Amino acid sequence: MRYVPALILDALFVLVFAVIGRASHEEDPGGFLITAWPFIVALLLGHLIAALLPARPRRPWSLGWGAVVWVVTVIGGMLLRIVSGETAQTAFIIVATLVLGVFLVGWRAVAALLRGRAARTRDERDAATGGAGPDATAAGDPIAGEPDPSDSAPHREADAASDPEHPTS
Structure with missing residues (x-):
């Protein structure tokens, strides 16, 4: 279930991309699904590949x-667009x-920056209170809105070398 919020947010961004693209070419923005479907299908495949990679990133965010x-x-x-008979001109690929x-x-x-700031704030608060604060044992997951048990202090220290995206200081 922890994958769902990231997948939904990504899908919303792909839909926004399609709406903006159609509107910028003065096409009917209502037909955004025609533009978006190949990217939505590829997005789902991307999440599946990310989840199945042997040395995969552990967190969808x-x-x-x-x-x-x-x-x-x-x-x-792009490949699905071409296979379905749509174009994929160089300018479109770049944009x-x-x-x-x-x-x-x-x-x-942005989420990584916010997690880093929250961790620093939590560490400063724990240092000031001797680690007895209410959040001293579990770190919250800002995306899913629930505690992430793999984010406890011993795991953070052990994962520091293998997960540079998850700061410990």
């Missing part, structure tokens, strides 16, 4: 996960790559 989803969404979406990169990786970068 991590930058590594987002990079896998982004690359698969762009390449898969789609940049916009989807900002959308699919960008929100994860």
Whole structure:
């Protein structure tokens, strides 16, 4: 279930990409699903690939996960467009790559910054109270809204070398 919020947010960004693209070409924005479907299908495949990679990123809101989803969404979406008889001109490929990169990786970068800030605040509070604060034992998951048991202090220290996207300080 922890994958669902990231998948939904990514799908919303792909839909926004399609609406903006159609509107910028003065096409009917209501037909955005025609533009979006290849990228939505590729997005689902991207999440599946990210989840199944042997050395995969562990969290769907991590930058590594987002990079896998982004690359698969762009390449898969373009291939599906071509196979279905649509065009994939160079300018469209460049714009789609940049916009989807900002959308699919960008929100994860913001989340990483917020998690880092929350961890620093929690560490400062724990240092001031001797670690006896109400949140001293579990870190919250800002995306799913629930505690992430793999984010406890011993795991953070053990994962520091293997997960540079999850700061411990």
